[in-house]
Amino acid sequence: MKKFKIISSVLLVASILFFILSCKTTIDVSTYTTPKFSKKSYPINQEVTFSLSIIETGFAKTPEAFVYRGGNLFKTRKLSHVSVLIQHPKGTFAFDTGLGSEIKEQFHDNFSFIDRQLFKFTKLKSMKEMLVTNKFNPDSIDFIIPSHLHFDHASGIKDFPNATVWTTREEYNHAISKGATPPAFIKEQYNADFIKWKFLDFSTTEYEIFKESYDVFNDGTVVLVKLPGHTKGSLGMFVNLKSGKRYFFTGDLTWAVEAFNGPSEKHAIPRRKVDGDRENIKKTIVMIHHLIKEKPNLKVIPAHDFNAQKNIAHFPNVEW
Template sequence: MDYKLPDVPQHMPACRVTIMNAGFYRAPKSAMLKGDKQGKFWGPALFALIEHPEYGLILFDTGYSTRYYDSTSKLPYSLMRLATPARIAPEDNAVSQLRKLGIHPEDIKTVILSHLHADHAGGIHDFPHSRIYVDRQEWEFGQQSKFKLLTNGYLKDLYRRIDRSALRLLDFDGDGVPYGPFPKSIDLFRDGSMVLVPLPGHSIGQFGMIVNVSNEEKYFLMADAAYFRRNYREGKGGSFIGRIAHYDVRRYEGWFSMLHALEQANPNMALIPSHDPEAYEQFVKSPAPSEAASASKRER
């Protein structure tokens, strides 16, 4: 199979991508990468701001928010906080970080939620004026009882107030078309700039997004298709504790070989797992020049 992605359209609008982080989780490294000896660490909850010249400001996920503390303050939901402690300050919330850049909640035209787990959809209620994209299967799964969802890693309170009129449900089975090695994809704006691809396994309806800035600059926002780049580079999943966190662990680990081949075949594309400390160091603490210029421009 050819894992090289298609060239971008010649007149495609050029987006800007800024990788950001909203909160941290505490976990044993071995839970996510079997055999790792690092012990417990604080991992990021990355999200992305995309500036599209025609469709405006877009978020891919929102990371955690301080609402996590309210949602896990009582039993049985406090069990999630015990299992996965989080560190989130008010200034870490996506909406707070955006305000520092001069961006108000109503300026965000679109929010794309890779899936509905607390560390990805935690801040969605801060963007009531946005169109919100979620996979149809993911949304339907997320309407079960709060307690049943808890056992699958969801906190329903964090997304239950989404206005249905703002919701756009994605149907990859009905609307998807091939894109490179992916048998199904949805070109969100039909201009080649932002291509959504299903990545089920970690959750029932998780998907990722390929942002094509140019043929020389691409980003694959892959959510939790792998926790770390080392997962797919070394072909290793997590320990037993980590494995039970996935909806379908075989499908989750089944993506590793494809992700590795995709990275090798597309050297100009950065694969960005949402919880990889190395990705946090690279894109948040030491952003690429284009990202730093984008942030500087907004601040002026």
């Protein structure tokens, strides 16, 4: 009995030490080159009126220390699962789907007991349910652009059989490969024959600090960039509203905007479960760290950062 007590005390102290140490590290910015800002960028057609709104499909609550290194262990953060709805004269689309109508079954059937505790969530209405409730025809969604194909972003793809799914070849090939497994990927969310895919060819037009970009409507209002690291083909989205507001949706590169300020990574425990290429992630986080310093009016919005999203119009409200 005494021996057991000693072993458990040692284990407890070791895990507390591990936790404290893994909370503190930030990325050393000086070891990365400062990105060059492009002088060229797409002209923004300020005549085009289009709208943006957030659809929150679920959320989780977790100690901030698990969200990013340097986060407070005793502060709880709300992490949201959202879709970003863009209604533009040339098309209506969703950036990410959040948690879809079948998420409970998808989660239960594919996740281990431990992963179900680690990634548990409270489900709200799915994007499709929210649209229907507000008399918005789900068939009017022309396309979906997942920031990446992880379970909490691709879950609702099958809710929109008429929509084309836009992604990169790298992301798709990775997502259907043997290495793509839960708790990151759930293949049944995107392996149906009826899904129409469009693989994006990025142009070499520079945009802000990025070497390649994809102008969604050819008018500079919505521009995609590659954010490799979390997954092979992760995408970010710049939205330039007519009002002059500018957003940059950064997917799961970080889970909180503070991680770009630090800059710092996710906590080691969830990071090992979900992040693909750690070195690429750090490099891209440092680039965005510089971007935020240079463009303080640009609102950087990580996919799960409820605090960063709460002041953006939530569907059925929209902002222009």
